[in-house]
Amino acid sequence: EGLFAYLLPRHLQIIQEINHRFMIAVEKKFPNEDFRKEQMSIITGWQDKHIHMARLAIVGSSKINGVSALHSDILKKSVFKNFYEMYPDKFTNVTNGITPRRWLLQANPELAKLISNAIGEKWLTDLYELKKLEPLAEDKEFCKRFQQIKMGNKQYLARYLRDTLSIKLNHNFMLDAQIKRFHEYKRQMLNLLHVITRYNRLREGRGNENHPARLVLFSGKTAPAYYICKLIIKLIHNVAQAIEADPLVNKKLQLVFVPNYSVTLAQRIIPAAELSEQISTAGYEASGTGNMKFTLNGALTIGTLDGANVEIREEVGEDNFFLFGLKAEEIMNFRQHYNPRYYYEQNSELKQAIDQIASGYFSPSDSTLFHPLVNALLDYDRFYVLADYASYIECQDKVSDTYIDEKKWNKMAILNVAHSGKFSSDRAIMEYAEKIWNLRQISV
Structure with a gap:
């Protein structure tokens, strides 16, 4: 408050008056509940006072x-x-939305053409029109063409990454993508633990031979000083090298990190992806829009009940979404007594993966390199990676089982596209206009 008073004395007087009047209103609304004043006051603290900007915004907003x-x-x-x-x-x-003109018409022109030939072009301005695709999920020729387009997009991505970054992808593998900002709550580490588990199963002959070969693709940036996430990116590279060097593994598993993530790169990866990783800790993601982009382009989602995942699952149907993990309310109740080491001790595959990271298996030149990562998981695990590990692995096995059945997978993917209508930015903007801005349409 002292700095504020020095720089903006008149503004501070106005804020103090707003808070004074607001506290009177709180007292009137909640008589004899003085705790409310402390929890709601715009000006907080006693000697070292602060201005609580979120509370000021709420009081001043309609x-x-x-x-x-x-x-x-x-x-x-x-x-x-x-x-x-x-x-x-x-x-x-107002649930977020994405523009179908960029994320389908521009990013995936062959799929857009297939859709327009089947149901017309009204979907470009009314995404709910995609519901007309639903009966085509049973149409043999439509499904065949849909699958061909997905393979073509994978081949295009492989050529693009080879030519621009010298990254070699095996386009015959199932493409499993997690592309987003790196943060512990988004749980790229959980995805990586699954990759290490799959690596161990293949090396030890415990993998299901019928399961498809898997290409796991990461891309994203993190804050320059976010040391833990920098370590996760380093670990991804090291695990990728171990997989590539092992002939027992590399015919069934590939791990790739694509650098310099951007919208341009996303427009090439998303149309090619078959599995969308939306695995943030439940209750931490406000919405997400990447999840919507993948769904619109026919990737199936493996995810938690977090952010817009909840609504995507409601729209596409529970049978067309791979759900795992704790719910937001379960996590809130879990916090006081959560012990990550319990899960580490109880699950042999999880213990094996973490012990490999801790021992320097993936960093032979510096066995202590990833100790901060391991300590963060075993001592704190703020985002419940270990708690959700077993559920995630079980769900990933279900993904592999489903992918074997091409007809079923294609049907699920087409139904995801067909039920993407809610997630248009056109709908979101209309809701803002009607619910919040109180605007009305006029003819132009």
Whole structure:
């Protein structure tokens, strides 16, 4: 507050007056509940006072919205519970959306052409039109062409990465992609533990020979000072080298990190992907839009009930979504007594993978390189990687079992596309106009 008073004295006076009037309103709304004032005051602290900008924004706003149904629910029930009880009519939800003109028409022109030939071009401005694809999920010729387009996109991606980055992809492998900002809550580490588990199974002859060969592709950036995530990226590279060097493994598994992630790169990866990794800790992702882009392009999702995943699963159907992991409310109840070492001790495959990382198996020149990663998992595991590991591995095995059945997989993928209509940015913008901005349409 001292700095604020020095730089913006008049602004501080106005904020103090806003807070004074607001505290009177809180007292009137909640008489004899003085704890509310402390929890809701815009100016916080006693001697070292601070201005709570989120509270100021809520008091000064006509509407507050989350960007997915789950996110909005968490705001109401937890983050801003007192404010929701004070101003229930202010809180609403507008789920995020993506533009189909870029993320399907431009990024995946062959699929866009197939769709337009089948149902017309109205879907370009009304994405709910994609529902007309639903009966075509049973159409043999449509499914065949859909599968051919996916393979063509994989081949195109392989050529592009070979020519631009000298990265060699095996386009005959199932393409399993996690492309997004690196952060511990997004749990790239959980994905990597699955890759190491698959690597160990193949090396030891424990893998299911009927399961498809898998290409796991990572891409994304992290903050320059985010040391743990930098270590995860380093570990991805080291595990990739171990897989590539092992003839017992490399015919059934490939791991790739694509550097310098960008929208341009995403437009090439997403149309080629067959499995979309949306595996953040439940309750931490506000919405996500990558999940929508993958769904629109016919990738199946493996994910938690987090962010817009909840609504994607509702739209595409429970049978067309690979669900695993703890729910947001379970995690909230779990926090006080969570012991990650329990899961480490109880699961032999998890223990093997973590012990390999800790021992220097993937960093022979520096056996202690990944100790900070291991310590973060075993001592804290703030994002419940170990708690969700067994459920995730079981779900990944289900993915492999399903992929073997081409007819079933293609049907599920087409149904994902058919039920992507809700996730258009056109719908989101219309909801903002109607619910929040109070705008009305005019003819142009």
